[in-house]
Amino acid sequence: MATLKSSLRHAGHALKKFPVSRQVSPYFSQRNASAIGVPTATAREHYEHDIPKEASLPNPDPPADSLTIAQLKEHTPFMVATYVRPPPLMVKGEGCYLWDAENRRYLDFTAGIAVNALGHCDPGMAQLLSQQVSLQTLDTSHMSLEADQKVQARTLVHTSNLYYNPWIGELSKLIVTKTLEQGGMHTASKVFVCNSGSEANEAAIKFARKVGKIRDPSGAKIEILSFNNSFHGRTMGSLSATPNPKYQKPFAPMIPGFKYGIFNDASSLNDLITERTCGVIIEPIQGEGGVNVATPSFLQHLRDRCNAVGAVLIYDEIQCGLSRTGTLWAHQSLLPNSNKSAHPDILTTAKALGNGFPIGATIVNEAVAECVVTGDHGTTFGGNPLACRLAHYIFSRLADPELQAGITHKTTIFRKHCAKLQERYPEHVGEVRGHGLILGLQLHSDPTPIITAARERGLLIITCGTNTLRFVPPLVISEEEIEEGFGIIEQAMDVVFNNKSGGEGIRGTKGQQEMTPEGR
Numbered sequence: 001m002a003t004l005k006s007s008l009r010h011a012g013h014a015l016k017k018f019p020v021s022r023q024v025s026p027y028f029s030q031r032n033a034s035a036i037g038v039p040t041a042t043a044r045e046h047y048e049h050d051i052p053k054e055a056s057l058p059n060p061d062p063p064a065d066s067l068t069i070a071q072l073k074e075h076t077p078f079m080v081a082t083y084v085r086p087p088p089l090m091v092k093g094e095g096c097y098l099w100d101a102e103n104r105r106y107l108d109f110t111a112g113i114a115v116n117a118l119g120h121c122d123p124g125m126a127q128l129l130s131q132q133v134s135l136q137t138l139d140t141s142h143m144s145l146e147a148d149q150k151v152q153a154r155t156l157v158h159t160s161n162l163y164y165n166p167w168i169g170e171l172s173k174l175i176v177t178k179t180l181e182q183g184g185m186h187t188a189s190k191v192f193v194c195n196s197g198s199e200a201n202e203a204a205i206k207f208a209r210k211v212g213k214i215r216d217p218s219g220a221k222i223e224i225l226s227f228n229n230s231f232h233g234r235t236m237g238s239l240s241a242t243p244n245p246k247y248q249k250p251f252a253p254m255i256p257g258f259k260y261g262i263f264n265d266a267s268s269l270n271d272l273i274t275e276r277t278c279g280v281i282i283e284p285i286q287g288e289g290g291v292n293v294a295t296p297s298f299l300q301h302l303r304d305r306c307n308a309v310g311a312v313l314i315y316d317e318i319q320c321g322l323s324r325t326g327t328l329w330a331h332q333s334l335l336p337n338s339n340k341s342a343h344p345d346i347l348t349t350a351k352a353l354g355n356g357f358p359i360g361a362t363i364v365n366e367a368v369a370e371c372v373v374t375g376d377h378g379t380t381f382g383g384n385p386l387a388c389r390l391a392h393y394i395f396s397r398l399a400d401p402e403l404q405a406g407i408t409h410k411t412t413i414f415r416k417h418c419a420k421l422q423e424r425y426p427e428h429v430g431e432v433r434g435h436g437l438i439l440g441l442q443l444h445s446d447p448t449p450i451i452t453a454a455r456e457r458g459l460l461i462i463t464c465g466t467n468t469l470r471f472v473p474p475l476v477i478s479e480e481e482i483e484e485g486f487g488i489i490e491q492a493m494d495v496v497f498n499n500k501s502g503g504e505g506i507r508g509t510k511g512q513q514e515m516t517p518e519g520r
Contacts (some may be wrong), residue, residue, distance in 0.1 A: 059106070059455065059457060061088060061456065062088060062100070062102050067101055068087060068089045068102055069087065072089065089101040089102075093108075093119075093120025094121050095120060096108055096474050098460065104458070106460050107458060107459050107460070107481060107484055107488070108460045108473070108474070109460060109472070110470075110473070111474045114351050115351045115356055117394075117475045120356075120474075124393055124397070125394065128389055131155065132385070132386050132389055158385070158386070159385065161379065161380075161383055168384075172191035174395055175361060175395060176191060182327065183327070183332055183338050184329040184331070184332050184347075185343050187345070187367075188363050189364060189369055191364075193359065194360045194362065194379050194383075195358045195387075196233075197349075197351060198360075199233075199360050199379070200361060201362075202238055203362040204279075204281065204314045204346045205241065205279065207312070207371070207372055208312040208346070209222060209224075210371050211367075211368055212279070213278075214371050216275075220275075221276055222256075223276045224240075225260070225272050225277060226260055226282065227243075227261050227262065228289075229288075230243065231244075231289060234247070236254070243260040259272055263289075263292055263294070263298075264295055264298045269301055273308075273311060277306075278311055282294065282302065283318075284315055284330045285435060285438055287470070289464065290433070290440055290465020291440025291464060291465070291470060292440075293334065293434060295334075296334055296335050296339070299335065300335075300341065302342070303341060303342040303344075306345075312368060313344045313345050314346040314347070314348065315329075315344040316348050317347055317349055318351050319351055320438050321347075322353060322398045323352075323403060323475060324437050324438050324472070325407070325438065326435075329347065330436075331343065345368055347362075347363040349363070352398060353395065357386075358381075359387040359390070359391050398475070408436075410477065411435075413479060413483075414482060417486040418441050419432075421486075421489070425493055429441065430443065430444055437475060438470075438472050439471045440470050443467045443468065444467065446508055447469050448508025448509050450492050450493060452508060453496055457488045459489065461489070
């Protein structure tokens with residue numbers, strides 16, 4: 001216990017010594033790195049001093065003799081090479097900004113791939129993290145508890161799902177209540193809480209299979225339909241629903257029973273969705289696949305066909321949901337006049353639900369829930385009180401109508417700047433796709449040199465699909481920050497497209513999306 005208190009005390013001193021500010025970047029030192037939870041290289045005499053460096057634009061990647069490269073050379077031999085990463089080593093974040101170990105500041109248009117909807121290190125989230133593991137008086141007056149309304153305790157991180165904890169129930173109740181109140185999935189009834197988006201989709205796939213078994217005891221109703229350019233995860237079930245040869249081939253064969261259709265093509269649905277189909281899974285807005293938006297008529301055709309054959313309709317809103325489109329769930333934004341007839345039976349969410357803390361959830365209607373019995377599914381860490389307490393706060397913030405109303409104005413600014421880029425570079429910039437603050441800007445050539453040029457000027461952006469820049473910023477981004485970001489994008493495009501300031505020598509940054517197209 002003394003060691004824990006000492007570690008917390010040292011961490012507190014380090015954070016006070018190196019405060020984060022949007023105006024002044026924090027200094028970073030090897031000596032204090034371990035105290036604030038930053039990976040460090042083996043102690044070396046010449047790294048024992050503070051190394052303040054001015055954050056400036058452009059922001060060249062760390063040089064070969066930097067502390068960053070020294071750390072990467074030491075650490076990467078021990079890491080499984082699942083990602084290709086650029087050199088900057090991110091050590092601090094606040095709001096819409098990140099800082100690296102070289103004290104360079106970056107405006108973040110990626111939000112951790114649509115995760116940090118409330119920005120980096122949200123103060124309320126940080127406070128709850130601290131409270132949940134420290135000695136405190138816990139106010140439970142807002143909960144439906146019959147015990148004393150004040151509980152003096154060092155609160156809880158994990159119990160396993162063999163026991164109840166108050167926050168998994170409070171979170172489940174909040175998700176269902178707000179979904180119904182705000183006009184989303186009108187049959188939402190119960191929630192399964194897990195740890196990630198892939199796990200949420202695994203649960204959805206298993207639940208669909210279980211429904212199929214009950215509705216057709218012969219065992220023939222097992223097929224799952226998903227769509228080209230979709231991305232549902234990397235575990236075997238969700239990977240089987242992600243028809244990208246680059247990702248499926250190394251782990252073939254896939255789980256039997258998966259079929260694939262063409263996104264927004266309703267003409268083939270009667271042949272694809274049959275009496276053997278137990279479930280259909282679709283992203284209302286495909287993120288990794290290129291920010292492709294499902295048409296209302298396509299979603300309605302899916303719903304009608306699923307009803308006809310007794311199949312479960314699953315909306316994967318892991319990237320596009322939680323107010324990113326200006327409504328709590330993306331399908332509300334896409335379906336006209338609050339049309340409830342195309343709502344799903346299952347809805348999956350994750351990413352922004354934890355704002356960086358691992359958590360996912362699978363929302364089901366009563367018809368699905370009554371098919372799932374004790375022992376059918378489970379999770380060790382899912383629903384733990386720490387994750388659920390954080391998600392309860394985050395979901396409440398994201399369900400705020402005031403926050404949602406601001407998305408429309410911010411989207412208008414993004415689209416205005418995208419239109420300017422189309423006018424300025426008509427030979428290079430194509431259409432804009434998406435809805436709300438999940439937008440894709442189609443380019444006519446490889447966008448990775450622009451990723452590099454933007455990063456070296458202080459902006460983080462990522463790609464998706466084929467030659468598409470993807471914008472999924474924090475939902476709390478300000479108008480001034482949007483203007484700042486597009487100013488950098490214009491500079492980057494000017495350098496790359498017009499070969500200014502050595503633009504012809506800029507190397508592309510690979511690996512800046514989850515689902516890389518075949519052959520790249």
